[in-house]
Amino acid sequence: MSFDLILASASESRARLLRSAGVRVGITPPRIDEDSVKDALQAEDAPPRDIADTLAEMKARKVAEKGGGGLVLGCDQVLSFKGQVLSKPEDVADAMSQLRLLRGETHQLLSAAVIYEDMKPVWRHVGVARLTMSDFSDAYLEDYVERNWDSIRWSVGGYKIEEEGIRLFRMVQGDTFTIQGLPLLELLSYLTLRGTLPT
Numbered sequence: 001m002s003f004d005l006i007l008a009s010a011s012e013s014r015a016r017l018l019r020s021a022g023v024r025v026g027i028t029p030p031r032i033d034e035d036s037v038k039d040a041l042q043a044e045d046a047p048p049r050d051i052a053d054t055l056a057e058m059k060a061r062k063v064a065e066k067g068g069g070g071l072v073l074g075c076d077q078v079l080s081f082k083g084q085v086l087s088k089p090e091d092v093a094d095a096m097s098q099l100r101l102l103r104g105e106t107h108q109l110l111s112a113a114v115i116y117e118d119m120k121p122v123w124r125h126v127g128v129a130r131l132t133m134s135d136f137s138d139a140y141l142e143d144y145v146e147r148n149w150d151s152i153r154w155s156v157g158g159y160k161i162e163e164e165g166i167r168l169f170r171m172v173q174g175d176t177f178t179i180q181g182l183p184l185l186e187l188l189s190y191l192t193l194r195g196t197l198p199t
């Protein structure tokens with residue numbers, strides 16, 4: 001089976017978004033040390049957008065270097081809150097403390113995507129969403145995390161917007177795809193414009 005692109009990501013959410021849109025996706029998870037790259041960039045005060053874009057490009061390049069040709073898509077999402085960059089929660093306690101931090105406040109999700117072809121970047125986009133959380137109670141927060149841990153553990157911010165996580169919010173600006181980790185609309189526009197996908 002031929003693929004429209006290779007997804008250089010272990011994210012089941014991204015694979016699902018692409019396949020639901022009818023994109024024929026091969027998966028090759030990248031093997032990069034995200035944390036050390038993130039730490040180095042934060043030490044240089046790199047803005048969250050640059051952190052996400054740099055990591056997305058590194059993942060695409062790492063998989064493109066394995067050969068195989070075609071289009072390789074690398075992605076990365078970061079949560080930006082008052083100058084901090086938050087990652088996926090380490091454990092239940094971390095998820096609870098992150099959500100307490102974000103409660104009643106507005107944070108941004110930045111979802112970067114980079115496509116490599118013939119060993120060079122040919123397209124990139126960083127989607128941005130702004131999300132304002134409601135003032136949910138500690139009791140609901142703890143119950144939400146305990147019940148949903150197996151799902152939210154894979155999500156930056158410790159929530160899944162398309163599941164019960166939507167109840168944590170009172171306002172969301174930006175598309176659900178960007179929030180779920182992929183600027184899908186912009187990606188599909190590029191793939192149709194270049195003739196990879198029929199339209």
Ligand SMILES: Nc1nc2c(ncn2[C@@H]2O[C@H](COP(=O)(O)OP(=O)(O)OP(=O)(O)O)[C@@H](O)[C@H]2O)c(=O)[nH]1
Nearest residue numbers: 009010011013076077154155156160161179180181
């Ligand atoms: N389904 C869903 N996934 C979300 C949501 N918010 C964030 N995510 C996921 O959170 C993850 C963000 O972490 P990343 O480091 O960018 O990606 P990853 O899952 O570690 O996978 P790699 O691309 O291999 O690094 C992605 O898998 C996103 O799809 C959401 O609201 N819904």
